[in-house]
Amino acid sequence: MLTVNENFLKLPGNYLFSEISKRISAYKAEHPEKSIIPLSIGDATRPLSPAVVAAMHKAVDEMGTTEGFRGYGPEQGYAFLRETIRDKVYSPLGVDISADEIFISDGAKSDCGNIGDIFGSNNVVAVCDPVYPVYVDTNAMAGRAGEYDGTRWTDIVYMPCNEKNGFMPELPVRTPDIIYLCFPNNPTGAAATKSQLKLWVDYAVKNGALILFDAAYEAYISEEGIPHSIYEIDGAKECAIEFRSFSKTAGFTGTRCAYTIVPEDLKFGGASLNKLWNRRQCTKFNGVPYVVQRAAEAVYSEQGMKEAREIIDYYMNNARVIRNGLKNAGLTVYGGINSPYVWVKTPGGVDSWSFFDKLLKEAGVAVTPGVGFGPEGEGFIRRTGFGDAEQPKQAVERVTRII
Amino acid sequence: MLTVNENFLKLPGNYLFSEISKRISAYKAEHPEKSIIPLSIGDATRPLSPAVVAAMHKAVDEMGTTEGFRGYGPEQGYAFLRETIRDKVYSPLGVDISADEIFISDGAKSDCGNIGDIFGSNNVVAVCDPVYPVYVDTNAMAGRAGEYDGTRWTDIVYMPCNEKNGFMPELPVRTPDIIYLCFPNNPTGAAATKSQLKLWVDYAVKNGALILFDAAYEAYISEEGIPHSIYEIDGAKECAIEFRSFSKTAGFTGTRCAYTIVPEDLKFGGASLNKLWNRRQCTKFNGVPYVVQRAAEAVYSEQGMKEAREIIDYYMNNARVIRNGLKNAGLTVYGGINSPYVWVKTPGGVDSWSFFDKLLKEAGVAVTPGVGFGPEGEGFIRRTGFGDAEQPKQAVERVTRII
Numbered sequence: 036m037l038t039v040n041e042n043f044l045k046l047p048g049n050y051l052f053s054e055i056s057k058r059i060s061a062y063k064a065e066h067p068e069k070s071i072i073p074l075s076i077g078d079a080t081r082p083l084s085p086a087v088v089a090a091m092h093k094a095v096d097e098m099g100t101t102e103g104f105r106g107y108g109p110e111q112g113y114a115f116l117r118e119t120i121r122d123k124v125y126s127p128l129g130v131d132i133s134a135d136e137i138f139i140s141d142g143a144k145s146d147c148g149n150i151g152d153i154f155g156s157n158n159v160v161a162v163c164d165p166v167y168p169v170y171v172d173t174n175a176m177a178g179r180a181g182e183y184d185g186t187r188w189t190d191i192v193y194m195p196c197n198e199k200n201g202f203m204p205e206l207p208v209r210t211p212d213i214i215y216l217c218f219p220n221n222p223t224g225a226a227a228t229k230s231q232l233k234l235w236v237d238y239a240v241k242n243g244a245l246i247l248f249d250a251a252y253e254a255y256i257s258e259e260g261i262p263h264s265i266y267e268i269d270g271a272k273e274c275a276i277e278f279r280s281f282s283k284t285a286g287f288t289g290t291r292c293a294y295t296i297v298p299e300d301l302k303f304g305g306a307s308l309n310k311l312w313n314r315r316q317c318t319k320f321n322g323v324p325y326v327v328q329r330a331a332e333a334v335y336s337e338q339g340m341k342e343a344r345e346i347i348d349y350y351m352n353n354a355r356v357i358r359n360g361l362k363n364a365g366l367t368v369y370g371g372i373n374s375p376y377v378w379v380k381t382p383g384g385v386d387s388w389s390f391f392d393k394l395l396k397e398a399g400v401a402v403t404p405g406v407g408f409g410p411e412g413e414g415f416i417r418r419t420g421f422g423d424a425e426q427p428k429q430a431v432e433r434v435t436r437i438i
Numbered sequence: 439m440l441t442v443n444e445n446f447l448k449l450p451g452n453y454l455f456s457e458i459s460k461r462i463s464a465y466k467a468e469h470p471e472k473s474i475i476p477l478s479i480g481d482a483t484r485p486l487s488p489a490v491v492a493a494m495h496k497a498v499d500e501m502g503t504t505e506g507f508r509g510y511g512p513e514q515g516y517a518f519l520r521e522t523i524r525d526k527v528y529s530p531l532g533v534d535i536s537a538d539e540i541f542i543s544d545g546a547k548s549d550c551g552n553i554g555d556i557f558g559s560n561n562v563v564a565v566c567d568p569v570y571p572v573y574v575d576t577n578a579m580a581g582r583a584g585e586y587d588g589t590r591w592t593d594i595v596y597m598p599c600n601e602k603n604g605f606m607p608e609l610p611v612r613t614p615d616i617i618y619l620c621f622p623n624n625p626t627g628a629a630a631t632k633s634q635l636k637l638w639v640d641y642a643v644k645n646g647a648l649i650l651f652d653a654a655y656e657a658y659i660s661e662e663g664i665p666h667s668i669y670e671i672d673g674a675k676e677c678a679i680e681f682r683s684f685s686k687t688a689g690f691t692g693t694r695c696a697y698t699i700v701p702e703d704l705k706f707g708g709a710s711l712n713k714l715w716n717r718r719q720c721t722k723f724n725g726v727p728y729v730v731q732r733a734a735e736a737v738y739s740e741q742g743m744k745e746a747r748e749i750i751d752y753y754m755n756n757a758r759v760i761r762n763g764l765k766n767a768g769l770t771v772y773g774g775i776n777s778p779y780v781w782v783k784t785p786g787g788v789d790s791w792s793f794f795d796k797l798l799k800e801a802g803v804a805v806t807p808g809v810g811f812g813p814e815g816e817g818f819i820r821r822t823g824f825g826d827a828e829q830p831k832q833a834v835e836r837v838t839r840i841i
Binding site: 038044082087096103108142156173176242243289306318320322327 | 485486498616646694
C-alpha cells in the first residue's frame, strides 16, 4: 500500500498570510465604509517595462512562424540569456562566472526548494530567525528539520537576528552543513557588508559547509560597499550557491524567471554540485518558456536596464516615505535603504499581532506581523515598498495620527 | 560537512540522446555531402497557432499596463484556466473533475518528477519496459530504485511490453505501491482500451496502490473506444493521478504548460494527496507565467481547438506515411494510429544500434534505438511523426531502397 511522505504531515498550517487576510476580511465585513491600505505583500505592482514588453511581443511572433518556432530549449536555459547574465551581471562586479555555471529557472522559490534534491537527508541546516518560510518548510519536507515543537523545528539551527546584533546572524554553536543567508534580507531589510559575508565564507570553507545565498533583492542595494553577489568574496565559489531572480528586479513575479549559480569549484566528497544540479534539472525540469527568456534578456538592454532602475527607484521611494514617515512619528525602524522592506519595532513592546490589529482597525493599514517569520520577529511588523506611490504617504499619515 | 544525495551518484550517464548525436555528428563529419533526415526526437516543430499567438500578445499588452499587470498568480494556476480545462476537457468525457483537483504547471516532466516529493521513500515502483526514462531516474534520485546493475534497478518492478503481450503490461508478480502507466505509449505507440485500463484500476484499488497515468499523447487518439482519460474508468478517482500536457497537444514544448489531476478522493493512510500536492506546490513552486496561461486557455477556444486539431493531423499524417511506407517495405511496424510514435521491428533480428547505424549510414535517416528505452526495446527502433511533411516521405523512400 502506498505510503505518503510523513514529513509533510508534521508541517504546521501555513497560517501567516491566510490569517492576515482573514482578519482583514473580517474587519472589512464589519466596516465596509473603511478603506484599507495594503502594505503587507511582497509582490511587484508596476507593469512590465516597454523594453520587456517589446521583446516578448517579438518572441511571440517568432513562435508563430515555422522558421522562428522553438520547441524544447536547453533545460539550463538558452545560451543568449546565460551569456548575457555572465556579461551584464557578473563581469561588471569583477566576478568570473561562466555560462555553464548559470541555470535559468522559473523562480528562486522553486530553486531554493528543489536544490535540496541533491543533498543528503542527514545534513544540518541553519537559518536566520526571522526567515523566509520556504527555506525551513522545504527542509522539513525532506526530513532535515526533525519535529515541530509548536514554535521551532528540533533539528534546525536557528540564528537569531535582532536589534542586539544588528540583524546579522552570529556563527552558531552547533556547526551546520547547509547555511541559508539572504541579503538584503527579507523580512528585516538588513544588508551585509563584505567583511560580514567574508566571515561566513571563511567559516563555511573551514567546516565544509555550503552557503545557500539568496540575493533576490540585490537590485535594491543603494549604498556603496555592500556586495551584490556573494562571489565578490574570495573563496565563495568553493562554498556558495547563489539564487537570483527577475521577480523583484524587473517585476517578473507573474512572468516567472530566475537563475541560480552553481560554481564548478563546488565539490563535496568528490562530487560536483554543478553536475548534480545539472542532472536534477535535466531530469525534472524542461526549461523556461522561450518568450520569457527573451523578456529576461531585454532587462539587460540599455533601455531595459534604465526602465528596471526606474521601477526599483519607484518602490524604493515608497520604502523611504514609509521609513522616514514612521521614524518622524516616533517609531524605531530598520531596513528600507538597501531593501524594499521596512522592519518596524512595535511601540511600547506590544506583540506583533496586537500592533497588526491596531494598525488595521484604527489606521486602516495592513502590514505583516514579524512573528510570522519566526519567534525573533516578535515585537516587529514588516512593511513593503511595493504598491502605488500614494499608499505609503496616506499610510504614514494615518499611522502618525494614531500613535 | 555537507553530504550529497548518494542516489544521484548511482545514476548511469544519460547517454541515449548524446550517443545518438555523437554518431550522427561523426557520420556527418566523414560525409559532409550527405543529408540526414531527423526522425528521432519527440519535439513539436509546427508553429504556435494564430489563436494562441493572439492570446499571448493580448496578455503581454495587459502586463505592460498598470491596470492589467499581474504579479504572483495562484500556485495552482488561474481559475480561468482550471475552469476551462474542467469544462472543455473533462466534462465532454462525462468525467466530473473540479477546478480544485486541477494543478497547472510548467510541464508534465516536472510534475512526473516532483510528485515523488509527497510519497514515502519505501514505496515499490512499477514501470513498463520500454519506458520514458524520467519515471525511473526520478525514483532512483529519491532512493526508491535500489542499485543499478548495468541494465536494470534492483528495486524497480519492470513490466515487459512486447509483441507477445501486444505492448500491454501484465499484472506484476511483486505488488507495487506506485504504478506508472503511459497511454498512448511513448515509445511503443500502444493505446489501452477501457477494459485494459479497468484491469489496472481494479488492481490498484484492491492493493492500495497509486497509478500515475501519463496522458501526454491523448490528443493523438484516433480510434473510437480508446479512453482519453483514466477517469473514464470507474474507481480511478480513488487510485490515480493523471498528467496532461500542452506540449504535444498544442506545440507548447518551448512554451511550457501542463496540468496534473489529483482527485480529492485520493486518500492513503488518512492523508489526502490533493492536500499534500497543494502544499508541495505552494512551497516549492510559484505558478506558470500569466501570458502562458492565457495562451493555454486559447487552445480551448473554438478557433484554438480547430487549429490544434490541424497541427495534430499534420503530425499524424507524417506518422501514417512512415507506418504505411515501412509496412509496404516489408518491415513489421506498431503504433502510429493513436500516437505520433511508430515502433519498428528491426529486420532479421539485428539489434537496435546496428539497425540505427545501417539507417544512418546507408539511408541517411536518424531514428532512436529502442533499447535506449529499456532492455525490452531491444530489436526495435522508434520513429516520430513530428517534423516537416516532406521528411517522412523521403525517409520511407530511402529506407525502402536499402532493405
